[in-house]
Amino acid sequence: MPAKTPVNDTPVIEMRGITKRFLDNVANDQIDFTLRAGEICALLGENGAGKTTLMNILFGYYSFDEGSIAIRGEEVALASPKDAIANGIGMIHQHFTLVPTQTVLENIVIGTKDEKRFFLNLKGAHKKLLDIQEQFGLHVDPDARVWTLSIGQQQKVEILKALYRNSSVLIMDEPTAVLAPQETVDLFKTLRVLAEQGRSVIFISHKLHEVMEISDRVVVLRNGRVVNQKRTADTDVKELANMMVGREVLERIERKAVEPGEPVLEISDLTVLNDKGLEAVKKFSLTVRRGEILGIAGVSGNGQTELCEVLFGVRNVETGTVRIGGEPLRLGHPLSSVRSGLARIPEDRIYMGLLMDMTVEDNLQLENHWTERFAKNGLRRFDEIAANSQTLITDYSIKTDGKDAPAKSLSGGNLQKVILARELSSEPEVVLASQPTRGLDVGATEYIRQRMVEEKVRGAGVVLVSDDLDEVMGLSDRIIVMYEGEIMGEVVGSGADREQIGLWMTGVGS
Numbered sequence: 001m002p003a004k005t006p007v008n009d010t011p012v013i014e015m016r017g018i019t020k021r022f023l024d025n026v027a028n029d030q031i032d033f034t035l036r037a038g039e040i041c042a043l044l045g046e047n048g049a050g051k052t053t054l055m056n057i058l059f060g061y062y063s064f065d066e067g068s069i070a071i072r073g074e075e076v077a078l079a080s081p082k083d084a085i086a087n088g089i090g091m092i093h094q095h096f097t098l099v100p101t102q103t104v105l106e107n108i109v110i111g112t113k114d115e116k117r118f119f120l121n122l123k124g125a126h127k128k129l130l131d132i133q134e135q136f137g138l139h140v141d142p143d144a145r146v147w148t149l150s151i152g153q154q155q156k157v158e159i160l161k162a163l164y165r166n167s168s169v170l171i172m173d174e175p176t177a178v179l180a181p182q183e184t185v186d187l188f189k190t191l192r193v194l195a196e197q198g199r200s201v202i203f204i205s206h207k208l209h210e211v212m213e214i215s216d217r218v219v220v221l222r223n224g225r226v227v228n229q230k231r232t233a234d235t236d237v238k239e240l241a242n243m244m245v246g247r248e249v250l251e252r253i254e255r256k257a258v259e260p261g262e263p264v265l266e267i268s269d270l271t272v273l274n275d276k277g278l279e280a281v282k283k284f285s286l287t288v289r290r291g292e293i294l295g296i297a298g299v300s301g302n303g304q305t306e307l308c309e310v311l312f313g314v315r316n317v318e319t320g321t322v323r324i325g326g327e328p329l330r331l332g333h334p335l336s337s338v339r340s341g342l343a344r345i346p347e348d349r350i351y352m353g354l355l356m357d358m359t360v361e362d363n364l365q366l367e368n369h370w371t372e373r374f375a376k377n378g379l380r381r382f383d384e385i386a387a388n389s390q391t392l393i394t395d396y397s398i399k400t401d402g403k404d405a406p407a408k409s410l411s412g413g414n415l416q417k418v419i420l421a422r423e424l425s426s427e428p429e430v431v432l433a434s435q436p437t438r439g440l441d442v443g444a445t446e447y448i449r450q451r452m453v454e455e456k457v458r459g460a461g462v463v464l465v466s467d468d469l470d471e472v473m474g475l476s477d478r479i480i481v482m483y484e485g486e487i488m489g490e491v492v493g494s495g496a497d498r499e500q501i502g503l504w505m506t507g508v509g510s
């Protein structure tokens, strides 16, 4: 699709000299940022570079220490998101803010001036919503309760909510991180319609191919400063990666052949229900050996999440057994999963893997504080603990004020790294990694992929669940495809045929 030229020259948004400090940490350092009507601008940068902070400022969510913001040429004071919304700015956070028990329509109308008249004017609100849906190709049943919707549909509701408020600028913080490939295609169609109408989009993503596809312009942040900006047409993925990281980034990870050993994870006849009480995993059996990476491909929502949750010990099973290292796993007990030697890298890391009010060190220690290395005769070995925290912070390049900083002060990607560091450093028997590189910048992604290969070489059995087919194909020794809770097909990783896998993913058998 050709890049669109801006429809007029007055910037919609002009942020000048924005500086934001958190204590001594300068999250945004004299940032100038301009956005024009009809423009899709990608905001790039490593984890902790300051992207979310800058957008939270534009959305009136954070105050700032220096600088000014002008909207359509007029200087504004944005004291809260309410002010930003009144100025036509909408933000779609990575974690949605919808009320699950309410309907789509209710969620959209809440907080607008139509709300008071809502029950009187249900028909009017309904009609307005349908008009917007038609215009942008965003189809979601207005009467559906939000909890019954997929993540992709919920995101549509968030976008509809912003459009219902007549937002002319849409901020999207890593919108595609939670989407399946087809949902991303749909989102991009919507964004193009928005831009054609002269609305503007700020798009944050670590997926550089997407940035190349959808944006007109890129702005790159590093350590809180703008280090470069370019028209997208004048750059490429490689250059973008280099600008962000400040060095060359590897494209491919060496697969490393290892002779697989004995079975270390044995799943037999597992049947699991989802939240709606339907069978999400159906009589599922799988064996993973030491020294192999088993990739699970599939469109999300085909039972992968429920399968992982069972192994993590946070979802009950209907039937079936699991063995780790030959020992039966006590199902439904998270601690049993941890103690059996399972490294748990859940998809939803913020809710499942972290205690946000505790320190980085506490979070790094969460699952191994009783081990001999960190506790002797009932006493915690503080030297050892501190040294370990420091090593992990360095090895995983976790950007933080230090091991004693609260987890909630970390950026999204750095939170992910805390979990990955904790789990991969426990010398596990089995690594179960669901979307392990989601939300990570290019450098961290490269590092995590290497670590997974190292785990396999060390002799762990690694299970990689990922929506990213390139990631699955690039790392796995063996690939299975899940469709509607069953294994649709299996191939050897090195000889994997992308087209065949794609067909299996959509339920077409061989």
Ligand SMILES: Nc1ncnc2c1ncn2[C@@H]1O[C@H](COP(=O)(O)OP(=O)(O)OP(=O)(O)O)[C@@H](O)[C@H]1O
Binding pocket: 022, 025, 026, 027, 045, 046, 047, 048, 049, 050, 051, 052, 053, 054, 399, 400, 408, 409, 410, 411, 412, 413, 414, 439
């Ligand atoms: N509420 C806060 N308190 C203290 N420090 C914070 C807070 N929010 C952000 N920071 C710090 O500001 C810096 C920038 O964080 P920000 O969330 O903007 O990064 P980001 O570019 O969005 O990264 P990511 O790609 O990981 O989401 C980080 O060093 C982070 O630790």
Ligand SMILES: [Mg+2]
Binding pocket: 051, 052, 053, 411, 412, 413
């Ligand atoms: Mg962020």
